Amino acid sequence: MKHRGILIVVSGFSGAGKGTLMKKLLETYDNYALSVSMTTRAPRQGETDGKEYFFVTKEEFLKKVSQDGLIEHAEYCENYYGTPREYVEKQLEAGKDVILEIEIQGALKVKEKFPNTLLLFVMPPNAAELERRLRGRGTEDDEVIRKRMHRAQEEAEGIEKYDFIVVNDDLERCVSQMHSMISAAHYAPGRNKEFIDEIRKELKSWS
Protein backbone atom coordinates (compact mmCIF):
# COMPACT_ATOMS: atom_id res chain seq x y z
CA MET A 1 0.00 0.00 0.00
CA LYS A 2 2.79 2.43 0.77
CA HIS A 3 3.80 4.06 -2.47
CA ARG A 4 4.39 7.77 -2.37
CA GLY A 5 5.99 9.33 0.68
CA ILE A 6 4.28 11.97 2.76
CA LEU A 7 5.25 15.55 3.41
CA ILE A 8 5.96 16.41 7.04
CA VAL A 9 6.44 19.88 8.47
CA VAL A 10 8.25 20.09 11.79
CA SER A 11 7.92 23.35 13.71
CA GLY A 12 8.54 24.22 17.33
CA PHE A 13 10.08 26.67 19.72
CA SER A 14 13.63 27.74 19.17
CA GLY A 15 15.56 25.67 21.71
CA ALA A 16 13.07 22.80 21.72
CA GLY A 17 15.64 20.52 20.14
CA LYS A 18 14.29 20.10 16.61
CA GLY A 19 17.74 19.78 15.06
CA THR A 20 18.87 16.97 17.36
CA LEU A 21 15.57 15.15 16.91
CA MET A 22 15.74 15.35 13.10
CA LYS A 23 19.32 14.13 13.06
CA LYS A 24 18.50 11.13 15.25
CA LEU A 25 15.34 10.33 13.27
CA LEU A 26 17.26 10.26 10.00
CA GLU A 27 20.02 8.14 11.54
CA THR A 28 17.56 5.64 12.99
CA TYR A 29 15.16 5.07 10.11
CA ASP A 30 15.83 4.95 6.38
CA ASN A 31 12.49 6.21 5.07
CA TYR A 32 13.15 9.90 5.66
CA ALA A 33 14.64 12.70 3.62
CA LEU A 34 15.31 16.15 5.03
CA SER A 35 14.58 19.07 2.77
CA VAL A 36 17.28 21.72 2.56
CA SER A 37 15.98 25.30 2.37
CA MET A 38 17.17 27.99 0.03
CA THR A 39 18.12 31.35 1.52
CA THR A 40 19.51 34.73 0.55
CA ARG A 41 21.18 35.26 3.90
CA ALA A 42 24.95 34.95 4.09
CA PRO A 43 26.40 31.64 5.30
CA ARG A 44 27.52 31.66 8.94
CA GLN A 45 30.83 30.26 10.14
CA GLY A 46 30.88 26.52 9.49
CA GLU A 47 27.81 26.39 7.26
CA THR A 48 28.15 24.59 3.93
CA ASP A 49 26.16 25.32 0.78
CA GLY A 50 23.72 22.46 0.19
CA LYS A 51 23.92 21.21 3.76
CA GLU A 52 22.39 23.75 6.16
CA TYR A 53 21.01 25.81 3.27
CA PHE A 54 21.37 26.45 -0.42
CA PHE A 55 22.86 29.94 -0.39
CA VAL A 56 21.75 32.06 -3.32
CA THR A 57 21.54 35.70 -4.36
CA LYS A 58 18.30 37.64 -4.18
CA GLU A 59 18.07 37.50 -7.98
CA GLU A 60 18.47 33.73 -8.07
CA PHE A 61 15.88 33.38 -5.34
CA LEU A 62 13.30 35.56 -7.08
CA LYS A 63 13.89 33.72 -10.36
CA LYS A 64 13.13 30.45 -8.53
CA VAL A 65 9.94 31.96 -7.14
CA SER A 66 8.82 33.15 -10.59
CA GLN A 67 9.35 29.63 -11.95
CA ASP A 68 7.14 28.20 -9.17
CA GLY A 69 10.24 26.34 -8.06
CA LEU A 70 9.57 26.78 -4.34
CA ILE A 71 6.86 25.02 -2.31
CA GLU A 72 6.72 27.95 0.09
CA HIS A 73 8.83 30.97 0.81
CA ALA A 74 8.92 33.79 3.31
CA GLU A 75 10.88 36.87 4.20
CA TYR A 76 12.48 37.03 7.62
CA CYS A 77 14.82 39.78 8.85
CA GLU A 78 15.20 41.07 5.29
CA ASN A 79 16.28 37.72 3.94
CA TYR A 80 14.32 35.23 1.88
CA TYR A 81 13.88 31.59 2.82
CA GLY A 82 12.15 28.92 0.75
CA THR A 83 11.72 25.19 0.10
CA PRO A 84 12.89 24.01 -3.35
CA ARG A 85 10.16 21.95 -4.95
CA GLU A 86 12.22 19.62 -7.12
CA TYR A 87 14.03 17.78 -4.32
CA VAL A 88 10.82 17.33 -2.34
CA GLU A 89 8.87 15.96 -5.32
CA LYS A 90 11.65 13.58 -6.29
CA GLN A 91 11.96 12.15 -2.78
CA LEU A 92 8.20 11.77 -2.30
CA GLU A 93 8.01 9.99 -5.64
CA ALA A 94 10.75 7.63 -4.46
CA GLY A 95 8.60 6.78 -1.42
CA LYS A 96 10.56 8.83 1.08
CA ASP A 97 8.79 10.81 3.78
CA VAL A 98 10.14 14.31 3.37
CA ILE A 99 10.65 16.57 6.37
CA LEU A 100 10.58 20.36 6.15
CA GLU A 101 11.65 22.32 9.21
CA ILE A 102 9.74 25.59 9.00
CA GLU A 103 7.91 27.93 11.32
CA ILE A 104 4.17 28.12 11.75
CA GLN A 105 3.23 30.59 8.99
CA GLY A 106 5.14 28.55 6.44
CA ALA A 107 3.70 25.34 7.86
CA LEU A 108 0.16 26.56 7.35
CA LYS A 109 0.91 27.72 3.82
CA VAL A 110 2.28 24.27 2.96
CA LYS A 111 -0.77 22.59 4.52
CA GLU A 112 -3.08 24.80 2.46
CA LYS A 113 -1.29 23.90 -0.73
CA PHE A 114 -0.84 20.22 0.17
CA PRO A 115 -3.68 19.22 2.51
CA ASN A 116 -2.13 15.84 3.21
CA THR A 117 0.89 17.40 4.87
CA LEU A 118 1.49 16.13 8.40
CA LEU A 119 2.21 18.92 10.88
CA LEU A 120 4.34 18.16 13.95
CA PHE A 121 5.09 20.63 16.73
CA VAL A 122 8.14 20.06 18.91
CA MET A 123 7.89 21.30 22.50
CA PRO A 124 9.99 21.07 25.62
CA PRO A 125 8.33 19.39 28.63
CA ASN A 126 7.95 22.82 30.26
CA ALA A 127 8.98 26.47 29.93
CA ALA A 128 11.77 26.25 32.52
CA GLU A 129 13.42 23.51 30.47
CA LEU A 130 13.15 25.69 27.36
CA GLU A 131 14.95 28.51 29.17
CA ARG A 132 17.59 26.11 30.46
CA ARG A 133 18.27 24.88 26.92
CA LEU A 134 18.41 28.38 25.49
CA ARG A 135 20.89 29.42 28.21
CA GLY A 136 22.79 26.17 27.71
CA ARG A 137 23.77 27.27 24.24
CA GLY A 138 25.92 29.81 26.05
CA THR A 139 25.76 32.32 23.24
CA GLU A 140 22.57 34.15 24.13
CA ASP A 141 22.33 37.08 26.51
CA ASP A 142 19.29 37.84 28.66
CA GLU A 143 17.68 40.06 26.07
CA VAL A 144 17.91 37.37 23.37
CA ILE A 145 16.54 34.77 25.79
CA ARG A 146 13.65 37.06 26.66
CA LYS A 147 12.88 37.58 22.96
CA ARG A 148 12.95 33.85 22.25
CA MET A 149 10.70 33.08 25.20
CA HIS A 150 8.31 35.75 23.96
CA ARG A 151 8.42 34.31 20.46
CA ALA A 152 7.69 30.85 21.94
CA GLN A 153 4.65 32.33 23.65
CA GLU A 154 3.37 33.62 20.31
CA GLU A 155 4.06 30.36 18.53
CA ALA A 156 2.32 28.39 21.27
CA GLU A 157 -0.95 29.99 20.18
CA GLY A 158 -0.86 27.95 16.99
CA ILE A 159 -0.33 24.48 18.46
CA GLU A 160 -3.90 23.34 17.73
CA LYS A 161 -3.21 23.72 14.01
CA TYR A 162 -0.76 20.84 14.24
CA ASP A 163 -1.60 17.16 14.00
CA PHE A 164 0.64 16.05 16.84
CA ILE A 165 2.85 17.54 19.51
CA VAL A 166 6.27 16.02 20.09
CA VAL A 167 7.31 16.51 23.69
CA ASN A 168 11.07 16.46 23.72
CA ASP A 169 11.99 15.06 27.11
CA ASP A 170 13.84 11.88 26.20
CA LEU A 171 15.56 11.76 22.80
CA GLU A 172 15.19 8.05 22.02
CA ARG A 173 11.57 7.85 23.09
CA CYS A 174 10.77 11.05 21.30
CA VAL A 175 12.26 9.86 18.01
CA SER A 176 10.36 6.60 18.27
CA GLN A 177 7.12 8.53 18.94
CA MET A 178 7.71 10.76 15.93
CA HIS A 179 8.22 7.68 13.83
CA SER A 180 4.93 6.22 15.14
CA MET A 181 3.09 9.43 14.29
CA ILE A 182 4.43 9.45 10.75
CA SER A 183 3.83 5.71 10.24
CA ALA A 184 0.26 6.14 11.46
CA ALA A 185 -0.29 9.16 9.23
CA HIS A 186 0.29 6.96 6.18
CA TYR A 187 -3.01 5.28 7.01
CA ALA A 188 -5.24 8.33 7.17
CA PRO A 189 -8.07 7.90 4.62
CA GLY A 190 -7.07 11.13 2.85
CA ARG A 191 -3.68 9.61 2.06
CA ASN A 192 -5.20 6.41 0.65
CA LYS A 193 -7.77 7.67 -1.80
CA GLU A 194 -6.72 5.35 -4.61
CA PHE A 195 -6.81 2.26 -2.42
CA ILE A 196 -10.20 3.18 -0.98
CA ASP A 197 -11.66 3.99 -4.41
CA GLU A 198 -10.40 0.70 -5.75
CA ILE A 199 -11.97 -1.40 -3.00
CA ARG A 200 -15.24 0.56 -3.36
CA LYS A 201 -15.27 -0.23 -7.06
CA GLU A 202 -14.62 -3.90 -6.34
CA LEU A 203 -17.41 -4.03 -3.76
CA LYS A 204 -19.82 -2.31 -6.15
CA SER A 205 -19.20 -4.85 -8.87
CA TRP A 206 -20.45 -7.37 -6.30
CA SER A 207 -23.92 -6.05 -5.67
Added chain:
Amino acid sequence: MKHRGILIVVSGFSGAGKGTLMKKLLETYDNYALSVSMTTRAPRQGETDGKEYFFVTKEEFLKKVSQDGLIEHAEYCENYYGTPREYVEKQLEAGKDVILEIEIQGALKVKEKFPNTLLLFVMPPNAAELERRLRGRGTEDDEVIRKRMHRAQEEAEGIEKYDFIVVNDDLERCVSQMHSMISAAHYAPGRNKEFIDEIRKELKSWS
Protein backbone atom coordinates in the same frame (compact mmCIF):
# COMPACT_ATOMS: atom_id res chain seq x y z
CA MET B 1 2.25 13.21 30.13
CA LYS B 2 0.15 10.12 29.58
CA HIS B 3 -2.56 10.11 32.20
CA ARG B 4 -6.06 9.27 31.09
CA GLY B 5 -6.55 6.62 28.42
CA ILE B 6 -8.25 7.34 25.14
CA LEU B 7 -11.43 5.95 23.70
CA ILE B 8 -11.05 3.99 20.46
CA VAL B 9 -13.82 2.81 18.21
CA VAL B 10 -12.99 -0.03 15.84
CA SER B 11 -15.37 -0.62 12.95
CA GLY B 12 -15.00 -2.50 9.70
CA PHE B 13 -16.56 -4.92 7.32
CA SER B 14 -17.90 -8.17 8.66
CA GLY B 15 -15.17 -10.66 7.78
CA ALA B 16 -12.37 -8.10 7.87
CA GLY B 17 -10.89 -9.83 10.89
CA LYS B 18 -11.64 -7.33 13.68
CA GLY B 19 -12.02 -10.03 16.32
CA THR B 20 -8.65 -11.65 15.64
CA LEU B 21 -6.94 -8.25 15.51
CA MET B 22 -8.43 -7.15 18.84
CA LYS B 23 -7.46 -10.41 20.51
CA LYS B 24 -3.86 -10.14 19.30
CA LEU B 25 -3.64 -6.45 20.23
CA LEU B 26 -4.77 -7.15 23.78
CA GLU B 27 -2.39 -10.10 24.09
CA THR B 28 0.57 -8.08 22.79
CA TYR B 29 0.23 -4.82 24.71
CA ASP B 30 -0.96 -4.19 28.24
CA ASN B 31 -2.42 -0.71 27.83
CA TYR B 32 -5.71 -1.80 26.30
CA ALA B 33 -9.12 -2.72 27.67
CA LEU B 34 -11.90 -4.08 25.50
CA SER B 35 -15.37 -2.84 26.27
CA VAL B 36 -18.08 -5.51 26.51
CA SER B 37 -21.43 -4.48 25.05
CA MET B 38 -24.82 -5.00 26.62
CA THR B 39 -27.52 -6.66 24.54
CA THR B 40 -31.08 -7.89 24.75
CA ARG B 41 -30.54 -10.63 22.19
CA ALA B 42 -30.35 -14.22 23.45
CA PRO B 43 -26.89 -15.72 23.98
CA ARG B 44 -25.75 -17.99 21.17
CA GLN B 45 -24.19 -21.40 21.71
CA GLY B 46 -20.88 -20.96 23.52
CA GLU B 47 -21.37 -17.30 24.46
CA THR B 48 -20.81 -16.35 28.09
CA ASP B 49 -22.45 -13.49 29.94
CA GLY B 50 -19.85 -10.78 30.57
CA LYS B 51 -17.49 -12.09 27.93
CA GLU B 52 -19.00 -11.66 24.45
CA TYR B 53 -21.84 -9.53 25.84
CA PHE B 54 -23.70 -8.66 28.98
CA PHE B 55 -27.03 -10.35 28.32
CA VAL B 56 -29.98 -8.47 29.82
CA THR B 57 -33.74 -8.19 29.44
CA LYS B 58 -35.36 -5.36 27.52
CA GLU B 59 -36.48 -3.86 30.85
CA GLU B 60 -32.98 -3.91 32.30
CA PHE B 61 -31.62 -2.39 29.11
CA LEU B 62 -34.14 0.46 29.04
CA LYS B 63 -33.52 1.17 32.73
CA LYS B 64 -29.82 1.49 31.96
CA VAL B 65 -30.62 3.90 29.13
CA SER B 66 -32.84 6.02 31.39
CA GLN B 67 -30.01 6.25 33.94
CA ASP B 68 -27.64 7.48 31.20
CA GLY B 69 -25.66 4.34 31.90
CA LEU B 70 -24.78 3.68 28.26
CA ILE B 71 -22.35 5.67 26.12
CA GLU B 72 -24.27 4.78 23.00
CA HIS B 73 -26.97 2.32 22.07
CA ALA B 74 -28.78 1.17 18.99
CA GLU B 75 -31.48 -1.20 17.87
CA TYR B 76 -30.55 -3.87 15.35
CA CYS B 77 -32.83 -6.69 14.16
CA GLU B 78 -35.28 -5.96 17.01
CA ASN B 79 -32.60 -6.23 19.67
CA TYR B 80 -30.86 -3.51 21.62
CA TYR B 81 -27.12 -3.13 21.85
CA GLY B 82 -25.21 -0.61 23.95
CA THR B 83 -21.91 0.28 25.61
CA PRO B 84 -22.00 0.44 29.42
CA ARG B 85 -20.48 3.70 30.60
CA GLU B 86 -19.13 2.66 33.97
CA TYR B 87 -16.55 0.13 32.75
CA VAL B 88 -15.30 2.52 30.08
CA GLU B 89 -14.93 5.45 32.49
CA LYS B 90 -13.15 3.35 35.07
CA GLN B 91 -10.64 1.98 32.56
CA LEU B 92 -9.95 5.37 30.98
CA GLU B 93 -9.39 6.80 34.44
CA ALA B 94 -6.89 4.02 35.15
CA GLY B 95 -4.97 5.08 32.03
CA LYS B 96 -6.15 2.25 29.80
CA ASP B 97 -7.02 2.85 26.17
CA VAL B 98 -10.50 1.46 25.81
CA ILE B 99 -11.63 -0.20 22.60
CA LEU B 100 -15.26 -0.35 21.50
CA GLU B 101 -16.11 -2.54 18.54
CA ILE B 102 -19.17 -0.91 16.96
CA GLU B 103 -20.48 -0.15 13.52
CA ILE B 104 -20.36 3.19 11.79
CA GLN B 105 -23.58 4.81 13.07
CA GLY B 106 -22.61 4.04 16.66
CA ALA B 107 -19.04 5.16 15.98
CA LEU B 108 -20.21 8.57 14.80
CA LYS B 109 -22.53 8.95 17.78
CA VAL B 110 -19.64 8.22 20.15
CA LYS B 111 -17.40 10.67 18.30
CA GLU B 112 -20.06 13.37 18.58
CA LYS B 113 -20.39 12.82 22.31
CA PHE B 114 -16.65 12.39 22.90
CA PRO B 115 -14.80 14.34 20.21
CA ASN B 116 -11.45 12.91 21.25
CA THR B 117 -12.48 9.39 20.30
CA LEU B 118 -10.12 7.76 17.82
CA LEU B 119 -11.92 6.03 14.96
CA LEU B 120 -10.27 3.06 13.25
CA PHE B 121 -11.66 1.24 10.25
CA VAL B 122 -10.53 -2.32 9.56
CA MET B 123 -10.45 -3.38 5.91
CA PRO B 124 -9.28 -6.41 3.97
CA PRO B 125 -6.61 -5.73 1.31
CA ASN B 126 -9.27 -6.20 -1.41
CA ALA B 127 -12.84 -7.33 -1.97
CA ALA B 128 -11.89 -10.79 -3.23
CA GLU B 129 -10.09 -11.43 0.06
CA LEU B 130 -13.19 -10.31 1.97
CA GLU B 131 -15.30 -12.81 0.05
CA ARG B 132 -12.72 -15.53 0.61
CA ARG B 133 -12.79 -14.90 4.37
CA LEU B 134 -16.58 -14.84 4.50
CA ARG B 135 -16.71 -18.15 2.61
CA GLY B 136 -13.93 -19.54 4.77
CA ARG B 137 -16.22 -19.38 7.77
CA GLY B 138 -18.06 -22.21 6.05
CA THR B 139 -21.38 -21.32 7.64
CA GLU B 140 -22.66 -18.75 5.19
CA ASP B 141 -24.57 -19.53 2.03
CA ASP B 142 -24.42 -17.46 -1.15
CA GLU B 143 -27.32 -15.25 -0.17
CA VAL B 144 -25.73 -14.33 3.18
CA ILE B 145 -22.39 -13.66 1.47
CA ARG B 146 -24.10 -11.39 -1.05
CA LYS B 147 -25.83 -9.49 1.76
CA ARG B 148 -22.58 -9.03 3.65
CA MET B 149 -20.76 -7.85 0.55
CA HIS B 150 -23.56 -5.41 -0.07
CA ARG B 151 -23.42 -4.20 3.52
CA ALA B 152 -19.64 -3.74 3.12
CA GLN B 153 -20.30 -1.60 0.09
CA GLU B 154 -22.60 0.64 2.16
CA GLU B 155 -20.17 0.84 5.05
CA ALA B 156 -17.30 1.70 2.70
CA GLU B 157 -19.03 5.02 2.02
CA GLY B 158 -18.19 6.17 5.54
CA ILE B 159 -14.45 5.43 5.57
CA GLU B 160 -13.48 9.12 5.37
CA LYS B 161 -15.12 9.69 8.76
CA TYR B 162 -12.45 7.54 10.36
CA ASP B 163 -9.03 8.69 11.51
CA PHE B 164 -7.14 5.72 10.15
CA ILE B 165 -7.72 2.63 8.06
CA VAL B 166 -6.25 -0.65 9.23
CA VAL B 167 -5.52 -2.87 6.25
CA ASN B 168 -5.64 -6.40 7.54
CA ASP B 169 -3.22 -8.32 5.35
CA ASP B 170 -0.63 -9.49 7.85
CA LEU B 171 -1.75 -9.96 11.46
CA GLU B 172 1.49 -9.07 13.25
CA ARG B 173 2.19 -6.01 11.13
CA CYS B 174 -1.39 -4.91 11.37
CA VAL B 175 -1.45 -5.11 15.16
CA SER B 176 1.77 -3.16 15.36
CA GLN B 177 0.34 -0.50 13.03
CA MET B 178 -2.80 -0.20 15.13
CA HIS B 179 -0.64 0.26 18.19
CA SER B 180 1.32 3.01 16.39
CA MET B 181 -1.90 4.78 15.44
CA ILE B 182 -3.19 4.72 19.00
CA SER B 183 0.18 5.72 20.50
CA ALA B 184 0.36 8.63 18.07
CA ALA B 185 -3.21 9.68 18.84
CA HIS B 186 -2.21 10.32 22.44
CA TYR B 187 -0.19 13.27 21.15
CA ALA B 188 -2.91 15.08 19.22
CA PRO B 189 -3.25 18.60 20.64
CA GLY B 190 -6.93 18.00 21.45
CA ARG B 191 -5.94 15.20 23.82
CA ASN B 192 -3.34 17.37 25.60
CA LYS B 193 -5.27 20.49 26.46
CA GLU B 194 -4.07 20.63 30.06
CA PHE B 195 -0.44 20.21 29.16
CA ILE B 196 -0.65 22.85 26.41
CA ASP B 197 -2.53 25.30 28.66
CA GLU B 198 0.06 24.81 31.37
CA ILE B 199 3.04 25.53 29.13
CA ARG B 200 1.22 28.56 27.67
CA LYS B 201 0.69 29.89 31.18
CA GLU B 202 4.36 29.34 32.01
CA LEU B 203 5.48 31.10 28.82
CA LYS B 204 3.16 34.03 29.53
CA SER B 205 4.58 34.55 32.99
CA TRP B 206 7.88 35.05 31.18
CA SER B 207 7.00 38.01 29.00
